[in-house]
Amino acid sequence: MSKEEESREVLPTKEYYNPKMGNYQEVYRRSIEEPDRFWQDQSKILDWFKGFDEVLDDSNPPFYRWFKGGKLNLSYNAVDRHVKMHRRNKAAYIWIAENGEEKIITYDGLYRRVNNFAKALLDMGMKKGDRVVIYLPMILEAPVALLACARIGVIFSFVFAGFGAGALADRIKDSGAKMVITSDGANRSGKVIDLKGIVDEALEQTSSVGTVVVVKRTGNSVNMEEGRDIWWHDVVKDGQAYVDPEWMDSTDPLYILYTSGTTGKPKGVLHSTGGYGVWVASTLKWAFDPQEDDRWWCAADIGWVTGHSYIVFAPLILGLTSIMYEGAITYPAPDRMWEIIERYRVNILYTSPTAIRTLMRYGEKYPRMHDLSTLKTLGTVGEPINPSAWKWYYENIGYSRCPIIDTYWQTETGGFAIAPSLNLGLPPLKPGSATFPMPGIEPTILTDSGKEVKPNEKGFIVYNRPWPGMFMTLYNDPERFKSVYFEKFKGKYYCGDYAVKDSDGYYWLLGRADEVLNVSGHRLGTIEVEDALITSQEVAEAAVFGKPDEVKGEVIVAFVVVKESAADDRDIVPKLRKRIREDLGPVYVPEEIHIVKSLPKTRSGKIMRRVVKAVALGQVPGDISTLENSASVDEVKAAIEEFKKVAKN
C-alpha cells in the first residue's frame, strides 16, 4: 500500500451513516438518466413568476442555458416569499461584530432594507443590466446590497475587501461599473482598514464610475468627493419604499465574480439567475440538510463565491438563520469561533481547512473552554483537507458525533460539485475525500491525452455534462471561456484540478494542475504577482510560485532580478512587499522574496518558473535541456541556502 492509499482510511460507521447511502444512488441515477424530469422537479425549490419553456438549451455548446424562458427574481425568492409566511419574524442574520456588538435582522427587516436600498439605486439612475462594484467588509449592508441589485436586475461584482487598489481598478474597468458601494473602513484584528481611501486610489485609474455610496462603519475620517460620493444612510433615509422585483429571465446574469487564472488578467465569471438559484439552494439542502430551526454559520467572507452562494443566496432561499461574523477568527483570542458557537448555539459550522489548521495550532485548550454540544454537522471548503486536520476537527470540535461535509467546488461551478450528502444519504466518510458527486455532476478523470485513468490513478478531473449552477461565460470574453475550460478535453468542462478516484468510487481532490495558487483557500494567480513586481520601477524579471505550507496550504515565493539602478537598494524587499500589498492586496504578499542576479530561461528568453520552483523546493527540476543559462540554477540554490541560514538565526 502506498503512503497515499494508507491515508485513505474509512471512518468507523456511526449511526448517522447509512451504509447503503439512503436515496443517494437512486437520486443521482435519475439526475443523470432523466435530467429533464429531474431538474423540472428540482426547479420547484424556487418560486417562478412564469414557468420556463425548456430545462436545458444545449444548442450552442459550451454556452448552455438553463430554464430558458422562465421568469423569476432571486431577491423575491430570498426575502419576499418568507415575509408572506411564518418566517416573517424569523432571524435571517445574527450578525456579530469583531468588538462583540450584535445585530439580529429578521426576514421582515431584511425585506425593508432591501426595498429601501433598491429604491435608492433606482433613484440614483441604476437600471437593469448596469454593473455595480461592491467593496464592503462583512457587514449587513453587504447582503442588502447584493439583494437590492438582484431585485432590480443590476449586475453586481463583489471585490473582496482584502484586495488592493490595482486589483479593484482592474475589476471596475473590466466590468465597466457605473457605481461603487463601499464603507469608510473595515475592522480587522482590532485595526481599521481604510477602504474608502483604497477606492479613491482605484478611481484615479478608471473612468466609468459616477457614484460612490459609502456606508459609515468605522467612523474614521474619509474624503467625500462632491457630486460623486454619497453616504448610504443619506440615500436610504428611513424610507418605507417598495420596489417591484424585476421579472428576470432565468438566463439574465446575476453577478460577475473575478477569479484568478493563468494570465495576469483575472477572469470575470458570469453567473445566471435561474440555474444558479436552483443549484445553490439544492446543493445546500442535499449536502448539509439544514433544518428550519438550525443556526447555520458559513464562516467565509462574502467577497468570495462561498459567501455569495452560502451566506447570501442559498440560506436565504431556504429561509434559514445565518450567523455572520465581521472579524478575524483569532481576535481577540483563538477561541473566538468556539465562543460564537457556544453563545449563539450554532448547529452547523462551515469553514476552511486553513482556519482549522490555524486554530489547531493553538491546541485543544481553546475549544475545551466552550460548550460545543449544539453542533450537529461540520463542513469544509476551499482546498484539500489533510487527514490530520480532518481528524482534529472531527474529534475536538465535533466530538466524533458530527459528520464532516467536505465540499469541493469552484467559483465557476456556482455551488458544491462533489460533497457527501446528508440529506440524500451519507456515505461512510474517508478523511480527506469529498466523496461523491452532487446530483447532475458527472465527473471523469483523464490522462493528459484524454484517456480515462484506472482507479487510484491521478489525472485531470473533468465534467462530462453541464449542470444548472455552471457559469454562463467569462464577462466580455467568450473566447477565453471556450479556450480555458472546453478545449483541453474537447467539449468537456476542464476545471484545472488533479484528482483520484479510489476503488470504492470516492473522489480525492489533489490541488491545482495549472499555475494557480491556493493560499489559505484563496485562488491567486502567480502571473498577477509577477506582473505587479515587473511593473515596479526596480524590477527587471520575476518568477513566482507556490510553496507547500502546513497551515495555509501554499505560500507565495518570489525570485526577483532587480535593475541596475536598484542594485544597491537595501530596502528593496520591504519596498516590493509594500507595492504588492497596495496594488493587489495583503493576501498576495509573498512570504519569501529572493533577490538573484539571473533567472533560468529558455533559449527564446522565457523564464522557466517550473525550474525555479523545483530547485527552490529541492526537487529534481526535470528536463532542463532547453535551458540557456545554467548558472542561474545555482544562483537559485544559493539564494535558498542563504535564506535557510538567515531563517535559522
Ligand code: WT7
Ligand atoms: C479551487 C477553487 C469553492 C469555493 C472556494 C474556492 C480548490 C475548493 C476544495 C475541496 C479540494 C478544493 C480547487 C478548486 N478547492 N474546494 N473541498 N477539496 N480542493 O473557490 O477560488 O474558485 O477555488 O479551490 O483547487 O479548483 P475558488
